[in-house]
Amino acid sequence: MAARSFNLGIIACGQMGTAIIAGILSQDLTANAPWNVKRIFISVQSAASVSRLQNMLAQHLSRVTIYQGDNLAVAEHSHVVILGCKPALMERILGAEGMGDALNGKILISVLAGKTTEMTRRAISGFEAPTGEATPHVHVVRTMPNMAAREHASMTVVSSPEDDSDIDAVRVTRWLFDHVGKTHEIPESLFDVIGSLVGCSAAMFTVAIDGLLDQSVASGLDRPAALKLVTQTLFGLAKLLEAGNHPSVLREEISSPGGSTIQGLMELERQGVRSAYASALNVTGERAKSLGSKEK
Ligand SMILES: NC(=O)c1ccc[n+]([C@@H]2O[C@H](COP(=O)([O-])OP(=O)(O)OC[C@H]3O[C@@H](n4cnc5c(N)ncnc54)[C@H](OP(=O)(O)O)[C@@H]3O)[C@@H](O)[C@H]2O)c1
Known part of the structure:
Protein backbone atom coordinates (compact mmCIF):
# COMPACT_ATOMS: atom_id res chain seq x y z
CA MET A 1 0.00 0.00 0.00
CA PRO A 187 -4.45 -16.75 12.76
CA GLU A 188 -7.16 -17.54 10.26
CA SER A 189 -7.54 -21.08 11.65
CA LEU A 190 -9.22 -19.56 14.75
CA PHE A 191 -11.61 -17.35 12.83
CA ASP A 192 -14.89 -19.28 13.09
CA VAL A 193 -14.98 -19.53 16.90
CA ILE A 194 -13.03 -16.38 17.80
CA GLY A 195 -14.83 -14.38 15.11
CA SER A 196 -18.04 -15.51 16.82
CA LEU A 197 -16.65 -14.45 20.19
CA VAL A 198 -16.42 -10.84 19.03
CA GLY A 199 -19.28 -10.91 16.50
CA CYS A 200 -21.94 -12.75 18.49
CA SER A 201 -21.14 -12.80 22.20
CA ALA A 202 -22.75 -9.39 22.81
CA ALA A 203 -26.07 -10.95 21.72
CA MET A 204 -25.41 -13.84 24.12
CA PHE A 205 -24.77 -11.45 27.01
CA THR A 206 -28.17 -9.85 26.39
CA VAL A 207 -29.82 -13.13 27.45
CA ALA A 208 -28.09 -12.87 30.85
CA ILE A 209 -29.13 -9.21 31.04
CA ASP A 210 -32.76 -10.14 30.33
CA GLY A 211 -32.78 -12.63 33.22
CA LEU A 212 -31.46 -9.95 35.58
CA LEU A 213 -33.99 -7.40 34.31
CA ASP A 214 -36.92 -9.82 34.64
CA GLN A 215 -36.12 -10.58 38.28
CA SER A 216 -35.55 -6.88 39.05
CA VAL A 217 -39.01 -6.11 37.64
CA ALA A 218 -40.48 -9.11 39.50
CA SER A 219 -38.97 -7.65 42.68
CA GLY A 220 -40.63 -4.27 42.04
CA LEU A 221 -38.20 -2.03 40.12
CA ASP A 222 -39.37 -0.55 36.82
CA ARG A 223 -37.60 -1.94 33.73
CA PRO A 224 -35.95 1.31 32.51
CA ALA A 225 -34.41 1.86 35.95
CA ALA A 226 -33.28 -1.77 36.09
CA LEU A 227 -31.70 -1.41 32.64
CA LYS A 228 -29.85 1.73 33.73
CA LEU A 229 -28.47 -0.07 36.78
CA VAL A 230 -27.43 -3.16 34.81
CA THR A 231 -25.82 -1.03 32.08
CA GLN A 232 -23.62 0.86 34.54
CA THR A 233 -22.77 -2.37 36.37
CA LEU A 234 -21.64 -3.94 33.08
CA PHE A 235 -19.73 -0.80 32.17
CA GLY A 236 -17.98 -0.96 35.55
CA LEU A 237 -17.16 -4.64 35.05
CA ALA A 238 -15.71 -3.87 31.61
CA LYS A 239 -13.54 -1.15 33.16
CA LEU A 240 -12.29 -3.52 35.86
CA LEU A 241 -11.46 -6.20 33.28
CA GLU A 242 -9.77 -3.63 31.06
CA ALA A 243 -7.67 -2.53 34.05
CA GLY A 244 -6.31 -6.07 34.25
CA ASN A 245 -8.45 -7.66 36.98
CA HIS A 246 -8.96 -11.36 36.27
CA PRO A 247 -12.64 -12.45 36.24
CA SER A 248 -12.02 -15.33 38.70
CA VAL A 249 -10.27 -12.98 41.15
CA LEU A 250 -13.09 -10.42 40.87
CA ARG A 251 -15.65 -13.19 41.47
CA GLU A 252 -13.86 -14.32 44.63
CA GLU A 253 -13.42 -10.77 45.85
CA ILE A 254 -17.14 -10.07 45.52
CA SER A 255 -18.14 -13.41 47.12
CA SER A 256 -17.85 -12.86 50.86
CA PRO A 257 -18.04 -15.97 53.09
CA GLY A 258 -21.64 -16.83 53.90
CA GLY A 259 -22.79 -13.96 51.70
CA SER A 260 -25.40 -13.65 48.99
CA THR A 261 -23.15 -13.44 45.87
CA ILE A 262 -21.80 -16.97 46.34
CA GLN A 263 -25.37 -18.28 46.53
CA GLY A 264 -26.17 -16.64 43.19
CA LEU A 265 -22.98 -18.02 41.63
CA MET A 266 -23.72 -21.54 42.88
CA GLU A 267 -27.21 -21.33 41.39
CA LEU A 268 -25.72 -20.32 38.01
CA GLU A 269 -23.38 -23.36 38.19
CA ARG A 270 -26.32 -25.65 39.13
CA GLN A 271 -28.15 -24.35 36.03
CA GLY A 272 -25.09 -25.05 33.84
CA VAL A 273 -24.71 -21.44 32.71
CA ARG A 274 -20.92 -21.62 32.33
CA SER A 275 -21.01 -24.67 30.05
CA ALA A 276 -24.08 -23.29 28.24
CA TYR A 277 -22.03 -20.24 27.22
CA ALA A 278 -19.04 -22.35 26.16
CA SER A 279 -21.30 -24.62 24.15
CA ALA A 280 -23.17 -21.66 22.61
CA LEU A 281 -19.87 -20.22 21.36
CA ASN A 282 -18.93 -23.57 19.89
CA VAL A 283 -22.20 -24.00 17.96
CA THR A 284 -22.02 -20.38 16.81
CA GLY A 285 -18.55 -21.08 15.40
CA GLU A 286 -19.81 -24.24 13.67
CA ARG A 287 -22.65 -22.28 12.10
CA ALA A 288 -20.25 -19.53 11.00
CA LYS A 289 -18.17 -22.20 9.27
CA SER A 290 -21.22 -23.61 7.49
CA LEU A 291 -22.16 -20.11 6.23
CA GLY A 292 -19.05 -20.42 4.09
CA SER A 293 -20.81 -22.88 1.79
CA LYS A 294 -22.65 -21.29 -1.12
CA GLU A 295 -26.08 -22.79 -0.48
CA LYS A 296 -26.70 -21.13 2.93
N1 LIG B 1 -24.61 -7.18 11.82
C1 LIG B 1 -23.63 -7.58 12.62
O1 LIG B 1 -23.67 -7.46 13.85
C2 LIG B 1 -22.38 -8.18 12.02
C3 LIG B 1 -21.25 -8.39 12.83
C4 LIG B 1 -20.08 -8.86 12.24
C5 LIG B 1 -20.07 -9.18 10.87
N2 LIG B 1 -21.20 -9.02 10.13
C6 LIG B 1 -21.16 -9.41 8.71
O2 LIG B 1 -21.54 -8.29 7.93
C7 LIG B 1 -22.18 -8.75 6.74
C8 LIG B 1 -23.41 -7.91 6.51
O3 LIG B 1 -24.28 -8.03 7.61
P1 LIG B 1 -25.32 -6.87 7.91
O4 LIG B 1 -25.95 -7.19 9.21
O5 LIG B 1 -24.67 -5.54 7.72
O6 LIG B 1 -26.38 -7.14 6.70
P2 LIG B 1 -27.43 -6.15 6.08
O7 LIG B 1 -27.74 -5.03 6.99
O8 LIG B 1 -28.56 -6.98 5.56
O9 LIG B 1 -26.64 -5.51 4.84
C9 LIG B 1 -26.49 -6.14 3.64
C10 LIG B 1 -26.39 -5.04 2.58
O10 LIG B 1 -26.12 -5.66 1.35
C11 LIG B 1 -26.75 -4.88 0.37
N3 LIG B 1 -26.87 -5.70 -0.83
C12 LIG B 1 -27.60 -6.82 -1.00
N4 LIG B 1 -27.42 -7.29 -2.25
C13 LIG B 1 -26.56 -6.44 -2.87
C14 LIG B 1 -26.00 -6.36 -4.16
N5 LIG B 1 -26.27 -7.28 -5.08
N6 LIG B 1 -25.16 -5.35 -4.43
C15 LIG B 1 -24.87 -4.41 -3.51
N7 LIG B 1 -25.37 -4.42 -2.26
C16 LIG B 1 -26.21 -5.42 -1.96
C17 LIG B 1 -28.09 -4.54 0.97
O11 LIG B 1 -28.61 -3.42 0.30
P3 LIG B 1 -30.14 -2.97 0.55
O12 LIG B 1 -30.17 -2.46 1.96
O13 LIG B 1 -30.34 -1.90 -0.44
O14 LIG B 1 -30.98 -4.18 0.32
C18 LIG B 1 -27.66 -4.23 2.40
O15 LIG B 1 -27.38 -2.86 2.50
C19 LIG B 1 -22.48 -10.23 6.90
O16 LIG B 1 -21.65 -10.97 6.06
C20 LIG B 1 -22.16 -10.52 8.36
O17 LIG B 1 -21.55 -11.79 8.51
C21 LIG B 1 -22.34 -8.51 10.66
Whole structure:
Protein backbone atom coordinates (compact mmCIF):
# COMPACT_ATOMS: atom_id res chain seq x y z
CA MET A 1 0.00 0.00 0.00
CA ALA A 2 2.29 2.71 -1.28
CA ALA A 3 -0.14 5.64 -1.51
CA ARG A 4 -0.64 7.59 1.69
CA SER A 5 -3.93 8.95 0.43
CA PHE A 6 -6.48 6.40 -0.80
CA ASN A 7 -10.11 6.00 -1.81
CA LEU A 8 -12.18 3.68 0.37
CA GLY A 9 -15.02 1.58 -1.03
CA ILE A 10 -17.79 -0.29 0.78
CA ILE A 11 -19.62 -2.82 -1.37
CA ALA A 12 -23.04 -3.72 0.13
CA CYS A 13 -23.16 -1.14 2.88
CA GLY A 14 -25.80 -2.53 5.28
CA GLN A 15 -25.94 -2.42 9.08
CA MET A 16 -22.32 -3.36 9.56
CA GLY A 17 -21.00 -1.27 6.65
CA THR A 18 -22.96 1.74 7.91
CA ALA A 19 -21.60 1.34 11.43
CA ILE A 20 -18.05 1.23 10.04
CA ILE A 21 -18.51 4.23 7.79
CA ALA A 22 -20.20 6.30 10.50
CA GLY A 23 -17.29 5.57 12.82
CA ILE A 24 -14.68 6.42 10.20
CA LEU A 25 -16.37 9.63 9.03
CA SER A 26 -16.83 10.94 12.55
CA GLN A 27 -13.10 10.83 13.19
CA ASP A 28 -10.38 13.04 11.82
CA LEU A 29 -8.50 10.56 9.67
CA THR A 30 -5.96 13.14 8.60
CA ALA A 31 -4.52 14.01 12.03
CA ASN A 32 -1.00 12.59 12.34
CA ALA A 33 -2.15 9.60 10.35
CA PRO A 34 0.00 7.25 8.28
CA TRP A 35 -2.85 7.15 5.72
CA ASN A 36 -5.66 9.43 4.65
CA VAL A 37 -9.05 8.48 3.21
CA LYS A 38 -9.59 10.82 0.27
CA ARG A 39 -12.97 9.77 -1.11
CA ILE A 40 -15.52 7.11 -0.17
CA PHE A 41 -17.55 5.03 -2.65
CA ILE A 42 -20.50 2.97 -1.41
CA SER A 43 -22.92 0.54 -3.04
CA VAL A 44 -26.27 -0.81 -1.85
CA GLN A 45 -29.05 -2.64 -3.65
CA SER A 46 -32.25 -0.65 -3.05
CA ALA A 47 -33.33 2.96 -3.60
CA ALA A 48 -34.50 2.99 0.03
CA SER A 49 -30.96 2.29 1.22
CA VAL A 50 -29.54 5.00 -1.06
CA SER A 51 -31.93 7.52 0.57
CA ARG A 52 -31.11 6.24 4.05
CA LEU A 53 -27.39 6.70 3.45
CA GLN A 54 -27.85 10.08 1.74
CA ASN A 55 -29.69 11.34 4.82
CA MET A 56 -27.24 9.84 7.24
CA LEU A 57 -24.18 11.11 5.37
CA ALA A 58 -25.68 14.46 4.31
CA GLN A 59 -22.79 16.50 5.68
CA HIS A 60 -20.17 14.31 3.98
CA LEU A 61 -21.67 14.05 0.48
CA SER A 62 -18.86 16.10 -1.10
CA ARG A 63 -16.53 13.17 -0.28
CA VAL A 64 -18.99 10.28 -0.57
CA THR A 65 -20.56 8.75 -3.69
CA ILE A 66 -23.41 6.26 -3.28
CA TYR A 67 -24.28 3.80 -6.06
CA GLN A 68 -27.41 1.69 -6.36
CA GLY A 69 -26.29 -1.80 -7.42
CA ASP A 70 -23.08 -0.67 -9.15
CA ASN A 71 -20.53 -2.65 -7.16
CA LEU A 72 -18.07 -2.57 -10.04
CA ALA A 73 -17.89 1.23 -9.91
CA VAL A 74 -17.02 1.04 -6.21
CA ALA A 75 -14.23 -1.47 -6.91
CA GLU A 76 -12.92 0.57 -9.84
CA HIS A 77 -12.77 3.89 -7.98
CA SER A 78 -11.38 2.59 -4.67
CA HIS A 79 -7.93 1.43 -3.59
CA VAL A 80 -9.19 -0.34 -0.47
CA VAL A 81 -12.58 -2.07 -0.60
CA ILE A 82 -14.64 -3.37 2.32
CA LEU A 83 -17.07 -6.15 1.33
CA GLY A 84 -20.14 -5.98 3.62
CA CYS A 85 -22.70 -8.29 1.98
CA LYS A 86 -24.36 -11.37 3.47
CA PRO A 87 -22.05 -14.40 3.02
CA ALA A 88 -24.42 -16.07 0.54
CA LEU A 89 -24.05 -13.13 -1.86
CA MET A 90 -20.25 -13.11 -1.96
CA GLU A 91 -19.84 -15.32 -5.03
CA ARG A 92 -22.41 -13.32 -7.02
CA ILE A 93 -20.86 -9.96 -6.15
CA LEU A 94 -17.18 -10.87 -6.50
CA GLY A 95 -17.84 -13.12 -9.50
CA ALA A 96 -19.43 -10.30 -11.51
CA GLU A 97 -17.74 -9.63 -14.83
CA GLY A 98 -14.87 -7.17 -14.53
CA MET A 99 -14.52 -7.47 -10.75
CA GLY A 100 -11.15 -9.26 -11.00
CA ASP A 101 -9.70 -6.47 -13.15
CA ALA A 102 -11.23 -3.78 -10.92
CA LEU A 103 -9.74 -5.30 -7.75
CA ASN A 104 -6.38 -6.33 -9.19
CA GLY A 105 -3.52 -5.16 -6.96
CA LYS A 106 -5.94 -3.70 -4.38
CA ILE A 107 -6.89 -4.52 -0.80
CA LEU A 108 -10.20 -6.33 -0.25
CA ILE A 109 -11.37 -6.43 3.38
CA SER A 110 -14.11 -8.94 4.16
CA VAL A 111 -16.39 -8.76 7.21
CA LEU A 112 -18.28 -11.89 6.12
CA ALA A 113 -18.84 -14.72 8.57
CA GLY A 114 -17.60 -18.12 7.42
CA LYS A 115 -15.79 -17.05 4.25
CA THR A 116 -12.08 -17.85 4.34
CA THR A 117 -9.56 -15.64 2.55
CA GLU A 118 -9.03 -18.50 0.08
CA MET A 119 -12.79 -18.75 -0.68
CA THR A 120 -12.93 -14.97 -1.06
CA ARG A 121 -9.97 -14.89 -3.44
CA ARG A 122 -11.40 -17.76 -5.50
CA ALA A 123 -14.77 -15.99 -5.79
CA ILE A 124 -13.19 -13.02 -7.56
CA SER A 125 -13.95 -13.15 -11.27
CA GLY A 126 -10.98 -14.11 -13.36
CA PHE A 127 -9.21 -15.79 -10.43
CA GLU A 128 -9.01 -19.05 -12.36
CA ALA A 129 -7.89 -17.26 -15.50
CA PRO A 130 -7.67 -19.23 -18.73
CA THR A 131 -4.09 -20.23 -19.62
CA GLY A 132 -2.10 -17.28 -20.80
CA GLU A 133 -4.18 -14.66 -19.00
CA ALA A 134 -2.93 -13.06 -15.81
CA THR A 135 -4.76 -14.04 -12.62
CA PRO A 136 -5.75 -11.00 -10.56
CA HIS A 137 -3.78 -10.56 -7.39
CA VAL A 138 -5.93 -9.16 -4.59
CA HIS A 139 -4.75 -8.66 -1.01
CA VAL A 140 -7.64 -10.23 0.89
CA VAL A 141 -7.89 -9.50 4.62
CA ARG A 142 -10.52 -11.28 6.71
CA THR A 143 -12.04 -9.41 9.64
CA MET A 144 -14.88 -9.79 12.12
CA PRO A 145 -16.03 -6.54 13.73
CA ASN A 146 -19.15 -6.07 15.86
CA MET A 147 -22.04 -3.62 16.01
CA ALA A 148 -20.34 -1.54 18.70
CA ALA A 149 -18.49 0.00 15.73
CA ARG A 150 -21.46 2.42 15.78
CA GLU A 151 -20.16 3.72 19.14
CA HIS A 152 -16.45 3.46 18.20
CA ALA A 153 -16.25 0.48 20.54
CA SER A 154 -15.99 -2.53 18.23
CA MET A 155 -13.62 -5.37 18.99
CA THR A 156 -12.47 -6.40 15.55
CA VAL A 157 -10.38 -9.49 14.87
CA VAL A 158 -8.17 -9.35 11.77
CA SER A 159 -6.52 -12.31 10.06
CA SER A 160 -2.73 -12.29 10.29
CA PRO A 161 -0.90 -11.73 6.99
CA GLU A 162 -0.46 -14.92 4.94
CA ASP A 163 2.91 -13.71 3.65
CA ASP A 164 5.06 -10.57 3.55
CA SER A 165 3.14 -9.13 0.60
CA ASP A 166 0.03 -8.84 2.81
CA ILE A 167 1.66 -7.07 5.78
CA ASP A 168 0.72 -3.59 4.53
CA ALA A 169 -2.84 -4.69 3.74
CA VAL A 170 -3.26 -5.90 7.32
CA ARG A 171 -1.77 -2.62 8.64
CA VAL A 172 -4.22 -0.51 6.63
CA THR A 173 -7.09 -2.74 7.73
CA ARG A 174 -6.17 -2.38 11.38
CA TRP A 175 -5.76 1.37 10.96
CA LEU A 176 -9.28 1.64 9.49
CA PHE A 177 -10.90 -0.53 12.14
CA ASP A 178 -8.95 1.14 14.96
CA HIS A 179 -11.15 4.16 14.19
CA VAL A 180 -14.24 2.21 15.22
CA GLY A 181 -12.81 0.46 18.29
CA LYS A 182 -9.93 -1.92 18.92
CA THR A 183 -8.31 -4.53 16.68
CA HIS A 184 -6.50 -7.78 17.36
CA GLU A 185 -4.74 -10.12 14.90
CA ILE A 186 -5.45 -13.85 15.01
CA PRO A 187 -4.45 -16.75 12.76
CA GLU A 188 -7.16 -17.54 10.26
CA SER A 189 -7.54 -21.08 11.65
CA LEU A 190 -9.22 -19.56 14.75
CA PHE A 191 -11.61 -17.35 12.83
CA ASP A 192 -14.89 -19.28 13.09
CA VAL A 193 -14.98 -19.53 16.90
CA ILE A 194 -13.03 -16.38 17.80
CA GLY A 195 -14.83 -14.38 15.11
CA SER A 196 -18.04 -15.51 16.82
CA LEU A 197 -16.65 -14.45 20.19
CA VAL A 198 -16.42 -10.84 19.03
CA GLY A 199 -19.28 -10.91 16.50
CA CYS A 200 -21.94 -12.75 18.49
CA SER A 201 -21.14 -12.80 22.20
CA ALA A 202 -22.75 -9.39 22.81
CA ALA A 203 -26.07 -10.95 21.72
CA MET A 204 -25.41 -13.84 24.12
CA PHE A 205 -24.77 -11.45 27.01
CA THR A 206 -28.17 -9.85 26.39
CA VAL A 207 -29.82 -13.13 27.45
CA ALA A 208 -28.09 -12.87 30.85
CA ILE A 209 -29.13 -9.21 31.04
CA ASP A 210 -32.76 -10.14 30.33
CA GLY A 211 -32.78 -12.63 33.22
CA LEU A 212 -31.46 -9.95 35.58
CA LEU A 213 -33.99 -7.40 34.31
CA ASP A 214 -36.92 -9.82 34.64
CA GLN A 215 -36.12 -10.58 38.28
CA SER A 216 -35.55 -6.88 39.05
CA VAL A 217 -39.01 -6.11 37.64
CA ALA A 218 -40.48 -9.11 39.50
CA SER A 219 -38.97 -7.65 42.68
CA GLY A 220 -40.63 -4.27 42.04
CA LEU A 221 -38.20 -2.03 40.12
CA ASP A 222 -39.37 -0.55 36.82
CA ARG A 223 -37.60 -1.94 33.73
CA PRO A 224 -35.95 1.31 32.51
CA ALA A 225 -34.41 1.86 35.95
CA ALA A 226 -33.28 -1.77 36.09
CA LEU A 227 -31.70 -1.41 32.64
CA LYS A 228 -29.85 1.73 33.73
CA LEU A 229 -28.47 -0.07 36.78
CA VAL A 230 -27.43 -3.16 34.81
CA THR A 231 -25.82 -1.03 32.08
CA GLN A 232 -23.62 0.86 34.54
CA THR A 233 -22.77 -2.37 36.37
CA LEU A 234 -21.64 -3.94 33.08
CA PHE A 235 -19.73 -0.80 32.17
CA GLY A 236 -17.98 -0.96 35.55
CA LEU A 237 -17.16 -4.64 35.05
CA ALA A 238 -15.71 -3.87 31.61
CA LYS A 239 -13.54 -1.15 33.16
CA LEU A 240 -12.29 -3.52 35.86
CA LEU A 241 -11.46 -6.20 33.28
CA GLU A 242 -9.77 -3.63 31.06
CA ALA A 243 -7.67 -2.53 34.05
CA GLY A 244 -6.31 -6.07 34.25
CA ASN A 245 -8.45 -7.66 36.98
CA HIS A 246 -8.96 -11.36 36.27
CA PRO A 247 -12.64 -12.45 36.24
CA SER A 248 -12.02 -15.33 38.70
CA VAL A 249 -10.27 -12.98 41.15
CA LEU A 250 -13.09 -10.42 40.87
CA ARG A 251 -15.65 -13.19 41.47
CA GLU A 252 -13.86 -14.32 44.63
CA GLU A 253 -13.42 -10.77 45.85
CA ILE A 254 -17.14 -10.07 45.52
CA SER A 255 -18.14 -13.41 47.12
CA SER A 256 -17.85 -12.86 50.86
CA PRO A 257 -18.04 -15.97 53.09
CA GLY A 258 -21.64 -16.83 53.90
CA GLY A 259 -22.79 -13.96 51.70
CA SER A 260 -25.40 -13.65 48.99
CA THR A 261 -23.15 -13.44 45.87
CA ILE A 262 -21.80 -16.97 46.34
CA GLN A 263 -25.37 -18.28 46.53
CA GLY A 264 -26.17 -16.64 43.19
CA LEU A 265 -22.98 -18.02 41.63
CA MET A 266 -23.72 -21.54 42.88
CA GLU A 267 -27.21 -21.33 41.39
CA LEU A 268 -25.72 -20.32 38.01
CA GLU A 269 -23.38 -23.36 38.19
CA ARG A 270 -26.32 -25.65 39.13
CA GLN A 271 -28.15 -24.35 36.03
CA GLY A 272 -25.09 -25.05 33.84
CA VAL A 273 -24.71 -21.44 32.71
CA ARG A 274 -20.92 -21.62 32.33
CA SER A 275 -21.01 -24.67 30.05
CA ALA A 276 -24.08 -23.29 28.24
CA TYR A 277 -22.03 -20.24 27.22
CA ALA A 278 -19.04 -22.35 26.16
CA SER A 279 -21.30 -24.62 24.15
CA ALA A 280 -23.17 -21.66 22.61
CA LEU A 281 -19.87 -20.22 21.36
CA ASN A 282 -18.93 -23.57 19.89
CA VAL A 283 -22.20 -24.00 17.96
CA THR A 284 -22.02 -20.38 16.81
CA GLY A 285 -18.55 -21.08 15.40
CA GLU A 286 -19.81 -24.24 13.67
CA ARG A 287 -22.65 -22.28 12.10
CA ALA A 288 -20.25 -19.53 11.00
CA LYS A 289 -18.17 -22.20 9.27
CA SER A 290 -21.22 -23.61 7.49
CA LEU A 291 -22.16 -20.11 6.23
CA GLY A 292 -19.05 -20.42 4.09
CA SER A 293 -20.81 -22.88 1.79
CA LYS A 294 -22.65 -21.29 -1.12
CA GLU A 295 -26.08 -22.79 -0.48
CA LYS A 296 -26.70 -21.13 2.93
N1 LIG B 1 -24.61 -7.18 11.82
C1 LIG B 1 -23.63 -7.58 12.62
O1 LIG B 1 -23.67 -7.46 13.85
C2 LIG B 1 -22.38 -8.18 12.02
C3 LIG B 1 -21.25 -8.39 12.83
C4 LIG B 1 -20.08 -8.86 12.24
C5 LIG B 1 -20.07 -9.18 10.87
N2 LIG B 1 -21.20 -9.02 10.13
C6 LIG B 1 -21.16 -9.41 8.71
O2 LIG B 1 -21.54 -8.29 7.93
C7 LIG B 1 -22.18 -8.75 6.74
C8 LIG B 1 -23.41 -7.91 6.51
O3 LIG B 1 -24.28 -8.03 7.61
P1 LIG B 1 -25.32 -6.87 7.91
O4 LIG B 1 -25.95 -7.19 9.21
O5 LIG B 1 -24.67 -5.54 7.72
O6 LIG B 1 -26.38 -7.14 6.70
P2 LIG B 1 -27.43 -6.15 6.08
O7 LIG B 1 -27.74 -5.03 6.99
O8 LIG B 1 -28.56 -6.98 5.56
O9 LIG B 1 -26.64 -5.51 4.84
C9 LIG B 1 -26.49 -6.14 3.64
C10 LIG B 1 -26.39 -5.04 2.58
O10 LIG B 1 -26.12 -5.66 1.35
C11 LIG B 1 -26.75 -4.88 0.37
N3 LIG B 1 -26.87 -5.70 -0.83
C12 LIG B 1 -27.60 -6.82 -1.00
N4 LIG B 1 -27.42 -7.29 -2.25
C13 LIG B 1 -26.56 -6.44 -2.87
C14 LIG B 1 -26.00 -6.36 -4.16
N5 LIG B 1 -26.27 -7.28 -5.08
N6 LIG B 1 -25.16 -5.35 -4.43
C15 LIG B 1 -24.87 -4.41 -3.51
N7 LIG B 1 -25.37 -4.42 -2.26
C16 LIG B 1 -26.21 -5.42 -1.96
C17 LIG B 1 -28.09 -4.54 0.97
O11 LIG B 1 -28.61 -3.42 0.30
P3 LIG B 1 -30.14 -2.97 0.55
O12 LIG B 1 -30.17 -2.46 1.96
O13 LIG B 1 -30.34 -1.90 -0.44
O14 LIG B 1 -30.98 -4.18 0.32
C18 LIG B 1 -27.66 -4.23 2.40
O15 LIG B 1 -27.38 -2.86 2.50
C19 LIG B 1 -22.48 -10.23 6.90
O16 LIG B 1 -21.65 -10.97 6.06
C20 LIG B 1 -22.16 -10.52 8.36
O17 LIG B 1 -21.55 -11.79 8.51
C21 LIG B 1 -22.34 -8.51 10.66
